Amino acid sequence: MFRGEIYDVYQWPQKMYDGSIATFEMLKRANTVVVIAIKDGMFVVLSQHQPNLKNEFLDFPGGRADAGELPIVSAKRELLEETGMAFKNWKLVDVRQPALKIEHFVYTFLATDFDSQVGTKHDNGEKIKQSLMTFEEVISKSEGQHRLDLNTDLFKKYGSLKGLVNAPEFTGREIETS
Numbered sequence: 001m002f003r004g005e006i007y008d009v010y011q012w013p014q015k016m017y018d019g020s021i022a023t024f025e026m027l028k029r030a031n032t033v034v035v036i037a038i039k040d041g042m043f044v045v046l047s048q049h050q051p052n053l054k055n056e057f058l059d060f061p062g063g064r065a066d067a068g069e070l071p072i073v074s075a076k077r078e079l080l081e082e083t084g085m086a087f088k089n090w091k092l093v094d095v096r097q098p099a100l101k102i103e104h105f106v107y108t109f110l111a112t113d114f115d116s117q118v119g120t121k122h123d124n125g126e127k128i129k130q131s132l133m134t135f136e137e138v139i140s141k142s143e144g145q146h147r148l149d150l151n152t153d154l155f156k157k158y159g160s161l162k163g164l165v166n167a168p169e170f171t172g173r174e175i176e177t178s
Contacts (some may be wrong), residue, residue: 007102008028028103033075034062034156037087037111041161042132045141047125058141071107081113081121083130087111092136092170094154095169108154159167 007027014024037044037060049056061082065074074089079085079159094108122128133141135155141153158164 001025015068018048026103030067031065031071031074031105031107033065033071034060034077034108035075035079035111036060036093036164037079037083037085037166038161039085039114039132040132043138044079044085044099045131045133045138046082047131051125058085065107072109075107075109078116081123082126082128084120084121085116086115086117088113088115091167093164093167094160095172108170110164110167126173135164 001011005122007029009025009027012027013021013022016022035044044061046059046061047056048059052085061079062075063078063082066077067070069077072092076086076092089112091110091112092107093110094106096106097104098106120128136153139155142155152165154167158167
């Protein structure tokens with residue numbers, strides 16, 4: 001129906017239970033990645049300002065996957081572009097679809113065992129500053145004015161830095177079909 005820079009819109013006729021036909025619609029966008037990187041026992045957190053937003057926001061490194069790119073490749077590329085950091089150990093800890101009417105998945109990786117750092121390569125529309133935060137700081141920042149809200153539920157689920165580091169590799173979720 002429509003192809004945009006970020007979203008595509010699809011429509012189709014759908015037969016309803018009473019036999020009538022209704023138009024259904026769905027959005028589709030490229031998958032994204034989030035990297036929870038741990039350096040020196042602290043989390044790499046970005047303070048970002050985007051041209052379309054009034055205020056800065058806190059976030060973990062990450063971004064859009066390029067077409068045909070594996071999520072792990074996207075995660076390593078985004079972390080390197082935004083922070084200049086490379087890590088030796090990577091683990092997929094979560095995959096979710098944030099909205100039912102949007103075909104879009106967010107892959108969350110845990111990066112440990114810091115390897116090296118080089119210069120950053122920010123996109124034209126990015127102003128990014130990086131900092132290191134403790135587990136407790138991440139939790140407290142997730143509740144304030146500058147909410148760090150991507151995947152802090154993982155922090156709450158695992159309860160500590162050690163718990164998060166020992167989180168199992170994501171292997172999928174059972175879904176209800178009824």
